[in-house]
Amino acid sequence: MATKAFSVPFADVTNSVSFPFAPKPPTASPRHCVFSLTCSAGKGERPWKTSDARLVLQDGSIWNAKSFGASGTQVGEVVFNTSLTGYQEILTDPSYAGQFVLMTNPHIGNTGVNFDDEESRRCFLSGLVIRSLSISTSNWRCVKALGDYLVERNIMGIYDVDTRAITRRLRQDGSLIGVLSTDNSKTEQELLQISQSWNIVGIDLISGVSCMSPLEWIDKTEDEWEFHPNKDPAGETFHVVAYDFGIKHNILRRLASYRCKITVVPSTWPASETLKIKPDGVILSNGPGDPSAIPYAVETVKNILGKVPVFGICMGHQLLGQALGGKTFKMKFGHHGGNHPVRNLRTGRVEISAQNHNYAVDPATLPKGVEVTHINLNDGSCAGLAFPSQRVLSLQYHPEASPGPHDSDYDV
Numbered sequence: 570m571a572t573k574a575f576s577v578p579f580a581d582v583t584n585s586v587s588f589p590f591a592p593k594p595p596t597a598s599p600r601h602c603v604f605s606l607t608c609s610a611g612k613g614e615r616p617w618k619t620s621d622a623r624l625v626l627q628d629g630s631i632w633n634a635k636s637f638g639a640s641g642t643q644v645g646e647v648v649f650n651t652s653l654t655g656y657q658e659i660l661t662d663p664s665y666a667g668q669f670v671l672m673t674n675p676h677i678g679n680t681g682v683n684f685d686d687e688e689s690r691r692c693f694l695s696g697l698v699i700r701s702l703s704i705s706t707s708n709w710r711c712v713k714a715l716g717d718y719l720v721e722r723n724i725m726g727i728y729d730v731d732t733r734a735i736t737r738r739l740r741q742d743g744s745l746i747g748v749l750s751t752d753n754s755k756t757e758q759e760l761l762q763i764s765q766s767w768n769i770v771g772i773d774l775i776s777g778v779s780c781m782s783p784l785e786w787i788d789k790t791e792d793e794w795e796f797h798p799n800k801d802p803a804g805e806t807f808h809v810v811a812y813d814f815g816i817k818h819n820i821l822r823r824l825a826s827y828r829c830k831i832t833v834v835p836s837t838w839p840a841s842e843t844l845k846i847k848p849d850g851v852i853l854s855n856g857p858g859d860p861s862a863i864p865y866a867v868e869t870v871k872n873i874l875g876k877v878p879v880f881g882i883c884m885g886h887q888l889l890g891q892a893l894g895g896k897t898f899k900m901k902f903g904h905h906g907g908n909h910p911v912r913n914l915r916t917g918r919v920e921i922s923a924q925n926h927n928y929a930v931d932p933a934t935l936p937k938g939v940e941v942t943h944i945n946l947n948d949g950s951c952a953g954l955a956f957p958s959q960r961v962l963s964l965q966y967h968p969e970a971s972p973g974p975h976d977s978d979y980d981v
């Protein structure tokens with residue numbers, strides 16, 4: 570049965586008013602009073618914004634909301650992210666291609682956006698779903714309000730939606746496809762039909778986010794943000810080939826800060842070309858979508874394995890798992906946030922980590938000799954692998970931590 574979510578509590582109406590006055594606080598029964606204000610003002614100019622968007626989930630639930638980004642109709646998988654900060658890094662993480670990110674932190678937009686926190690050249694996600702949009706921005710680095718940024722980048726955003734209720738639904742029932750629309754001419758049935766006929770599983774989303782040709786990367790973490798100032802700035806440099814499956818810039822910045830010379834290559838770059846360069850190591854980046862839908866990348870990894878040291882992050886870890894003979898599977902609702910506890914089984918140390926993935930490697934499918942080095946303490950899933958005989962290491966989470974805690978950026 571379709572459920573309707575009405576977003577009319579008093580605080581939200583005042584929050585979204587863009588006029589110099591706000592509705593007078595009612596003295597009794599505030600919800601009822603404001604609800605009737607919203608409902609009775611059917612015609613003419615309204616000094617407050619009313620719902621102008623619908624999020625229709627594939628389970629038939631319909632969530633009315635207010636739009637603050639681009640207009641249109643967009644389909645995607647809804648995932649919830651539990652990070653308290655870092656929405657700009659999340660918006661520009663290419664691994665979110667094909668997904669709506671719902672922030673469980675109810676208050677978003679207060680720091681606007683800035684020039685420094687971009688994790689890629691654009692936003693690839695399907696849209697942003699938040700509870701409350703900050704009415705003002707206040708940060709010394711802010712150059713733009715979040716809503717203007719989303720409009721400019723043609724990304725849909727909605728607020729005044731019950732993000733807690735949607736999160737509980739996703740946690741209970743598993744991930745859901747949704748359609749977000751500001752188009753009144755589309756019926757609920759039509760939107761539901763779109764959400765029920767689209768599927769994110771089995772699609773190659775990497776080819777839409779990877780770079781087109783090789784490039785050299787030189788930017789380091791800026792001195793003011795460096796949390797492990799290099800002890801030996803004149804020390805050895807390593808040449809690393811970075812496969813761009815949707816690479817986050819902070820992975821590259823961290824490698825540069827550790828004195829690596831970095832050649833970034835597209836996802837389809839042949840293993841033979843990589844080996845010709847004779848790099849000291851290869852890094853396989855994060856990236857969006859289903860890791861079992863890109864067999865060509867698994868083949869590339871197989872052809873590199875054993876010839877140079879390989880390190881994988883997130884999608885890179887999943888590709889390594891497959892190249893070593895293992896299988897990946899889709900999790901119930903995945904891990905997305907900056908507060909996931911992970912145990913490093915080699916040291917016993919617990920790291921609070923930044924995560925963003927919906928798939929995982931099934932350790933039972935891995936051949937002998939492959940070691941599970943890290944586990945996610947929330948659900949025991951595999952969070953890191955090593956295969957010492959082939960000089961392979963990988964992590965399911967994001968040691969570059971942008972956004973997120975820095976526990977996993979080991980001071981080597």
Ligand SMILES: NC(=O)CC[C@H](N)C(=O)O
Binds near residue numbers: 664883929
């Ligand atoms: N951050 C990533 O690399 C995501 C990996 C993969 N697309 C997943 O959702 O599991």
